[in-house]
Amino acid sequence: MTDSPLMSRLDLNLLIALDALLTERSVTRAAERLRLSQPALSASLARLRVHFGDPILARRGNTYELTPLALRLADHTTIALEAARRVFESQAEWDPAESVREFSIYGSDYGFTTVGRVVSELAAARAPGVHIRFMLHNPTVVEDAANRLRSADGMVIPHGFLTELPFLDLWKDDWVAIVAESNEEVGDSLSREELSRLPWVMNYQSRSAFTSAERQVQQLGIEPDVEVVVESFLAIPHFITGTRRVGIIHAALAPLAMRAAAVRVVSLPFEPTPVTNALWWHPVHNQDPEHAWMRSLFQEAGRIVAAGEGG
Known part of the structure; x- marks a missing residue:
């Protein structure tokens, strides 16, 4: 006993x-x-x-x-x-059209406004009773992903942050720089000197939270003059409008940025490494047919975003 x-x-x-x-x-x-x-x-x-x-x-x-x-x-x-x-x-037989299941997905506003939005549209058309809860991650959630994903259905995040978890590659994206439309110091491209001299708006800035493009800038020996740190990709353009600041965002967000704020896209003085966005989940979901259906939606949505049809 x-x-x-x-x-x-x-x-x-x-x-x-x-x-x-x-x-x-x-x-x-x-x-x-x-x-x-x-x-x-x-x-x-x-x-x-x-x-x-x-x-x-x-x-x-x-x-x-x-x-x-x-x-x-x-x-x-x-x-x-x-x-x-x-x-x-759980059910022995599962019909998406009759389901009322809620799927919960961690990610950034970037992931939600690109692949997440397309997934929600696909789900609404095929399984009107299914709900998807998109939850913003943060460094603490990412560092504890193996545990958090036991109770959540997935996390949309590029390679480089998670390991030893099942994943599904969704689409690749590039990086672009943005400056204010009124910024006359910068032409159609940024120089290394300008990257070093101009103030920056950065998304995250810590050992465990960073973007690959920002890390590349530092690897080139450029220490950015960070004036603003904002944990939202969609907010970056608003902190650049009407200022001398520069920022780097995903290419898929550039059209949204230019519609939302008075900014323009300029080229970088180096070739930024593309990001491969992926859906990650805990192995406990591997044999779940409902989860497999959800993963297929993300895979299809990734192809739509990659083809530029999700804007």
């Missing part, structure tokens, strides 16, 4: 209650969220406290705070609950 309770003795409803308590940090709000009475949820909290040997919620004055253990449980609980949901939503 082991001292740990057997899985067969555990109640899955406790996982649902725990997730609500960790999210709401209040018995009252968690009960309202689950549409339960407060005494019923209090009873669940009591069982959880016995199971973990921890209060989970500790009173601090007029409020409750999560205990250190509860804070550690937060991410694990969300992942476990999502995994359980997927298990019980």
